Amino acid sequence: MFDIISYARKFSKFTFAEKQFNNIDGVIFSQLPYLNYKSLSGPTSLANMTIAEIAQFSHHTWNAKKNYQLLNIMKNSLRYRDVKFLDFTNKFSYGKDQNFSAVSMQINADHYFVGYRGTESNFVDWKEDMNLSFMKEIPSRVEATHYLKDFMNSVSGKVIIGGHSKGGDLATFAFKHIPESLQARITHAYSIDGPTSIKTKHTSIQDRITKLVPQTSLIGIIMDRSKKFQVVRSTADMMEQHNPFTWSVVDGDFEYLPQTDKFSKIVQDSLMTWQKELSPGMKKTFVNSLFRAIDKTGHTSVNEFAKHWKQNVIAITRTAASQPAETRKVWRNFSGKLIKCFITSTGKHAFR
Structure with a gap:
């Protein structure tokens, strides 16, 4: 199957100037917040990391084996090798029902990516997610907004934001709640099977938000009554479709479907x-x-x-x-x- 790893390999010789940042790149970068940033001693790029360091970077992460494969291709890729990991933060609080993680990356001289980590295995994270059903401003949403605002005030370039699962919700929430002057510098936001709607009254930013879900989406539709998302074919079944490494790629883009399947709709x-x-x-x-x-x-x-x-x-x-x-x-x-x-x-x- 042709997937996001195959895509990274096939287009490894194309810079972002030669092949524009697209939905698959958005998914790849939204996967990177899951990496083991505690293994890094400071800002660095994949090109400067050894194979052993990349192994440690992907160790004990969600989809560790696939992450390792992807990182090795990215390390030797003209497209990704100079992406620089700048700043990672993690705030965990049992008392506040909070587990927040985010990372900022420099894509090139004047473009950055801010990525938010999705839900992990711990129950603090799951409880914070469920609190969304009756709370608008869970701690991680507030933190995501502060993080994005502070980072954008520290750099002068354009910014792309995104995240998988809960990370997608945090990305779109932060986009909607930062000052308009900062919103103008965000070129795109990605919600990768995020559980909430990307609909917004801010018409000036709606066209810059993309939400992607698999055909049997069970996470991305939890709190989303809308159909403002694109559907990607996954080769997996049921909950396994939440894993973007199972999403099908054709001719340099995802294989899209007209709608989610009946079970997802139900x-x-x-x-x-x-x-x-x-x-x-x-x-x-x-x-x-x-x-x-x-x-x-x-x-x-x-x-x-x-x-x-x-x-x-x-x-x-x-x-x-x-x-x-x-x-x-x-x-x-x-x-x-x-x-x-x-x-x-x-x-x-x-x-x-």
Whole structure:
């Protein structure tokens, strides 16, 4: 299959002046925030890194093997080898429900990329994501805006921003909330299967935002009722399609499809209807009680939880049953309304 790694290899001899920055480059750069920046001692470019350093750079990251392959091609590529990693920041707070990571990169003399990391395995990150259902300004959104504003005030060139999953939401939120004078210097923003809508009242920036989702998008449609996204064919199934390394490339661009598939439409429609029927207070009660129950399992990450998922689900069910009557009522309403919305949406889309 021809994918983003194949693309990086095929167009390795073309500079950005010769082949303009495009959607695939946006996806590649949006993948880079997942790298292990703690292994770097300071600003550097891939051309100046050894193979051992690149191995460390991709070690213990999401898609470590694919990241390593991609970085090795980029290191020997005229297109990417001089991209300079300038500044990485990570702010983690259990008390604030915050896990924020961002990196700034210099593409060439007058163009930069600011990338935001997506959701990781730890439950602090997942809880912050779920807080979006009833909070507009989660800590990472606020931090993303500050980071972008501070970085743009420190350089004079044009800027592209982007991120995968939660990182896509942070990129578009920050774009919408920085001063207009800074917005004017952003040439494009990318949301790669990000969970929220890119629709904005700011008509001056709408045309500079691109959202890409796979055909069975289950993450990118969670809080997005719109169809303001482009659909890319993935060779994987279901949740694995969230991985951009599975996205198909043809003739130097992604292989696009006219729309998401029926299952994605059913999930999108049912989730949006479900969320609309729930009050912010009910959402907050459910999310907080759910993560208190998860916390009692002793696991701090999805990976740990998944190793003994049956026992952990039973433990959460028991904890839920012991909650105060009002909280138990919220759990019943949550599950009941979700089932009802899913059945209704299935009937609406199944025979279209």
